[in-house]
Amino acid sequence: MKQIDAKLAGTAPALAGVTAELQTVAAGATVFRQGDRSRGIFLLLAGSVRLQRVTPDGTAVTLHQVRAGETFAEASLFSDRYHCDAVAVTQSRVGRYPKAALATALRGDPESLWRFSADLAHSLQRLRSRYELKQIRSAPQRVLQFLRLRCDADGRYAAPGALMDLAAELGMSHEALYRALATLERDGSLSRANGALHLRAGGR
Amino acid sequence: MKQIDAKLAGTAPALAGVTAELQTVAAGATVFRQGDRSRGIFLLLAGSVRLQRVTPDGTAVTLHQVRAGETFAEASLFSDRYHCDAVAVTQSRVGRYPKAALATALRGDPESLWRFSADLAHSLQRLRSRYELKQIRSAPQRVLQFLRLRCDADGRYAAPGALMDLAAELGMSHEALYRALATLERDGSLSRANGALHLRAGGR
DNA sequence: CGTCACATTGATGCCTCTCAAAGCTTGTGG
DNA sequence: CCACAAGCTTTGAGAGGCATCAATGTGACG
Structure with missing residues (x-):
């Protein structure tokens, strides 16, 4: 985490030629509030932000x-x-x-807007497949499908970080992930070599 | 289902001034295949389509x-x-x-492209909140949060179709939904009147 | 009045979450 | 070079909850 943070903390790529204004937000502080005039779109460089909506009865519901x-x-x-x-x-x-700068840049430069749309479409695509993964109840099956999507042509998958992070991404407890991996290995669907995972054909 | 089908079957709204070519696809037939040259984007009017990818080991993984x-x-x-x-x-x-017509229309008319992007952004927004809902394990809580997001200012929610469809949308069995509703009603978080659901403040 | 689809409730089993504890790896400092 | 700490990995035991199978109730429609 520290590495990613360090890497990202200084980097804020320009979007359609518009550079980002960096800011640090304390834990618990709000970046913006429902009803505020929109001031632009955001990139989270490090840390963690929750998007939530307050419902009529006063409860906060997490949107993302x-x-x-x-x-x-x-x-x-x-x-x-x-x-x-x-x-x-x-x-x-x-x-x-x-917002103003970005909107101007995008509306004035169809090529940038085109790329921006492409990014949105890809995000949608990725999120949809992640959503579909979550429909799978069985932990071993979910892990297996995830690996099938993410592995290279050889069926190899090198976890970018700790397996615990993978568990979080898959929306399961880390214990469940470890057990799922153990199960798959027992099945013969999977083998492991110094941190890298290796899919084997024939694992149902 | 028949009503929605009937309504949608004839309707295919123009997108950026481009009209859709309608076609009927038999069960089991493919609309397009991985690797095919892209011929455009699609709107599902009626029925059900699965997007899937065939993985290196020959298994099909559902993407959406x-x-x-x-x-x-x-x-x-x-x-x-x-x-x-x-x-x-x-x-x-x-x-x-x-594709060609749509790309031309969008690239040639920034305003259309702008609206197209807006649609994508909204889809992303909606999908994200739906994704977050699915993180909630407890069926009653998930239903409750869903209703909080979808109800009007009075806390009323009229199910558009059958409750079974709602269950599918929430990613749970219909039995689980019925039980969740019963639980919430017992809690006093919810009341029901001829098909419409009514949230009551104070239900945790 | 029979059929069909939705609504509801019961019983059972499996699976994941949670709490717990122990092995393992890595890095740090003495 | 060793000792210790911290975080990841792994396995165990228990409990709760949802899916599944099953049966019955209810309403619309012909």
Whole structure:
């Protein structure tokens, strides 16, 4: 985590030629509030931000848990006000792409807008497949499908970080992940060599 | 289902001035295949389509289950070929927005492209909150949060179709949904009147 | 009045979460 | 070079909850 943080903390790539304004947000502080005039879209560089909406009965409902590296509030670009709260769960570093500048840049440069749309479409695609994975109840099956999607042509998958993080990404407890891996290995669907996972054909 | 089908079957709204080519796809037939040159994006009018990818070991992994009313393969607009298979699960009616025409229309008319992006951003937003809902294990809590998001200011929610469909949307068995509703009603979090659901403040 | 689809409730089993504890690896400092 | 700490990995035991199978009730429609 420290490495990623360090790497990202200084980096805020320009979007359609617009550079981000960096800011640090304390744990518990809000980045923006529901009803605020939208000031742009955000990139989470480090930390953790939760998007939530307060319902008529006063309860907060989480709409999205933003992970480092993701952008959020893209829709605010097309609307006048934010439709939810963004609250920093831990101290966070975010980059803000000012709305006016970004909107101008995008509307004035179809090529940039085209790429921006492409990014949105890809995000949608990725999220849809992640969503579908979550439909799978069985932990071993879910892990297996995940690996099938992520592995290279040889069926190899090198976990980018700790397996615990993988468990979080898959939406299961780390114990469940370890057990799932053990099960798959017992089945013969999978083998492991110094941290890397190796799918074997024939594992159902 | 028949009503929705009937309503949608004839309707294929123009997208950026481009009209859709309608086609009927038999159950089990493919709309497009991984590797095919992309011919446009699709709108599912009726029926059910599954997007799937065949993995190196020959297994099919479902990327997305398309529901009537949704568009799919948006990303193909930005890439040369389809990256997955689209297979009709049941006999389906789809509208295709031809790629060349759509790309031309969008690139030539920034305003259309802007609206197209807005649609993508909204889809992303909606999907994210749906994804977050699925993180909630407890059936009653999941239903409750869903209703909090979907109800009007009075806390009322009129199910658009049968409760069974709602269960499918929430990713749970219909029995679980009925039991969840019964539990919430027993708690006093909820009351029901001829099909409509009514949230009551104070239900945790 | 029979059929069909939805709604509801019961019983059972499996699976994941949670709490717990122990092995393992890595890095740090003495 | 060793000792210790911290975090990851692994396995165990128990409990709760949802899926599944099953049966019955209910309403619309012909």
